[in-house]
Amino acid sequence: MPRLLRWSVVLAVWGLVAGFVALVFFAWDLPRPEDALSATRRPSVTLVAADGALLATSGDLYGETVRLRDLPAHVPAAFVAIEDRRFREHMGLDLVGVARALVVNLTAGRVVQGGSTLTQQLAKNLFLTPERSIRRKVQEALLALWLEWRFSKDELLTIYLNRVYLGAGTFGVDAAARQFFGVPARRLTPGQAAVLAGLPKAPSRFNPRVNPSAAIGRATEVLDAMVETGALTAAQAMVEAERLHFPPSPSRDAGWFADWVREGLGDRAPPTADLLLRTTLDTRLQAAAEARIDALLAGPGRAAGVSQGAVLAIDAATGAVRAMAGGRDYRTSPFNRATQARRQPGSAFKPFVYLAALEAGVRPEDMVADGPLTLGGWSPGNGNWRMRGEISVEDALAFSVNTAAVRVMQRAGGPRAVTAAAQRVGLPGPLPRDASIALGTAEVTLIDLVVAYAPFANGGHRVAAHGVMEARAEGRPIAWLPPARSPVIAPETAEAMRRMMAATVARGTGRAAAVPGLAVAGKTGTTQDNRDAWFIGIAGGMVMGVWLGNDDASPMDGVAGGGLPARLFRDILEAARRPG
Structure with a gap:
């Protein structure tokens, strides 16, 4: 008997030593929990449209910090019901739950149920990597025990609900509620809470934006679990399942605008604070631009060999961007043809x-010859224009007569004077130094061209394109002044230019852009071999530009600025003005 006792003591001692060594082995590289709880993260940037509709988010998106007493009881109940029904009874490790999961998995022949508690999930999300290993599971258990010792159950549940990852870059129920339903967490319905509670299992697979049917199926499982735990009655769960729906997703192609805004933040954004930016985007106009450009490229554009296009609209008075479509589909091509593609504008440069010329004393009613012209061996053509001998300066612009435009440029003082005028209103260089500048041989972007037209519409003031009207950092407003505008054209000159471009739409090459009941002015542009086709128009206090072409600069089949681009301009305006 003494011998047995002696060996029992020896084994116990060695068992304690082995346990201590194992504990040291598993715990030696554990993170300091206090440090992890205050770990830094990537500040988020949230963009909303002018009407408050969500456009895009980036970074780690957290909402407001929520407390249990501020949430409807069904929100925490949904997570507890589906993730850890014995949360209030265990001390971080649920041996009963592990045993139950083991039986279920053995019966099913595959892993269908986990045994991790909410506290273990919290430990993993806060402190550990997603690595799957025995070492990490042991560390998860140790940290779960520490969390249970350090915090009360309500505190643990509060931390979990504020820090759990719920997909689409969102952490916590408030951020996810705003992202997927457009409401704060305190206004979640039981069905919406069930959708969120179903996300931790597979945030990507059950994302309502990506797979709404899977999200609803998973939410139904959560509602059934809530019935089993007594959080809902069967009748309530059925009603919630039937009323489940998701708000429309943000604009599918506003990604170009979102990218442009984020690229322009520079040093203006606080480096460590979550940023909410209310942008200048008009969702109605943006939706109209997206829908109409897609319809045109799928129909008449396809038949005419047009594969791409871009649309940009700004408020003429301020430069605020109202709509931006940088191509046909952002998901397949995020390259922004409205801001990054440099193409020849053709006759869209002629204004x-x-x-x-007007600033040099030429008047719209003055006459100019429209016949053949040769300068240093260069002879510009007039396309299908039938020579009249002399036409008014206004008609020369309205009908886009090339030889007349070159003669008008000579009266203005030559290429140097034209370059100075273009750059003063906002069109950057470099610009050609020879007579070909009159026919639009420079390379420009759509956004620069649209901005440079703004003084013709706003009484002569130069503006800068911008996309943010209001900013908040961590909920507090921060100064975000729009770019100042400056006078660059005499008001009477700007008005004369607008009247001349109105003639282009009324009787010239831009007739297809006319909108009944709306004063429209503008200019068409077509480059050699129909490689680029433009229409830049002014209507209702807005300047909107349209470009059509192909990324490889291959010719289109007879597409000119007065055709499909002018029609697209008109179609977008009509769609945006349509009620409903």
Whole structure:
């Protein structure tokens, strides 16, 4: 007997030593929990449209910190019901739950149920990597025990609900509620809470934006679990399941605008604070631009060999961007043809020629010859224009007569004077130094061209394109002044230019852009071999530009600025004005 006792003591001692060594082995590289709880993260940037509709998010998106007493009881109940029904009874490790999961998995022949508690999930999410290993599971258990010792159950549940990852870059129920339903967490319905509670299992697979049917199926499982735990009655669960729906997703192609805004933040954004930006985007106009450009490229554009296009609209008075479509589909091509593609504008450049001429004393009613012209061996053509001998300066612009435009440029003082006028209203260089500048041989972006037209519409003031009207950091407003505008054209000159471009739409090459009941002015542009087709128009206090072409600069089949681009301009305006 003494011998047995002696060996029992020896084994116990060695068992304690082995346990201590194992504990040291598993715990030696554990993170400091206090440090992890205060760990830094990537500040989020949330963009909303002018009407408050969500456009895009980036970074780690957290909402407001929520407390249990501020939430409807069904929100925490949903997570407890589906993730850890014995949360209030265990001390971080649920041996009963592990045993039950083991039986279920053995019966099913595959892993269908986990045994991790909410506290273990919290430990994993806060402190550990997603690695699957025995070492990590032991560390998870140790940290779960520490959390249970350090915090009360209500505190643990509060931390969990504020820090759990719920997909689409969102952490916590408030951020996810706003992302998927457009409401704060305190206004979640039981059905909506069930959707969120179903996400931790597979945030990507059950994302309501990506797979709404899977999200609803998973939410139904959560509602059934809530019935089993007594959080809901069967009748309530059925009603909630039937009323489940998701708000429309943000604009599918506003990604170009969101990218442009984020790229322009620079040093203006606080480096460590979550940022909420209310942008200038008009969701109605944006939706109209997206829908109409897609319809045009799928129909008449396809038949005419047009594969791409871009649309940009700004408020003429301020430069605020109201709509931006940088192509046909952002998901397949995020390259922004509205802001990054440099193409020849063709005759869409001519208003700057006529601006320089007006400033040199030329009047719209003055006459100019439209016959053949040769300068240093260069002879510009007039396309299908039938020579009249002389036409008014206004008609020269309205009908886009090339030889007349070159002669008007000479009256203005030559290429140098035209370059100065174009750059003054906002069109950056480099610009050609020879007579070909009159026919739009420079390379420009759509956004620069649209901005440079703004003084013709706003009484002569230069503006800068911008996309943010209001900013908040961590809920507090921060100064975010829009770019200042400056006078660059005499008001009477700007008005004369607008009247001349109105003639282009009324009787010239831009007739297809006319909208009944709306004063429209603008200019068409077509480059050699129909490689680029433009229409830049002014209507209702807005300047909107349209470009159509192909990324490889291959010719289109007879597409000119007065055709499909002018029609697209008109279609977008009509769709945006349509009630409903």
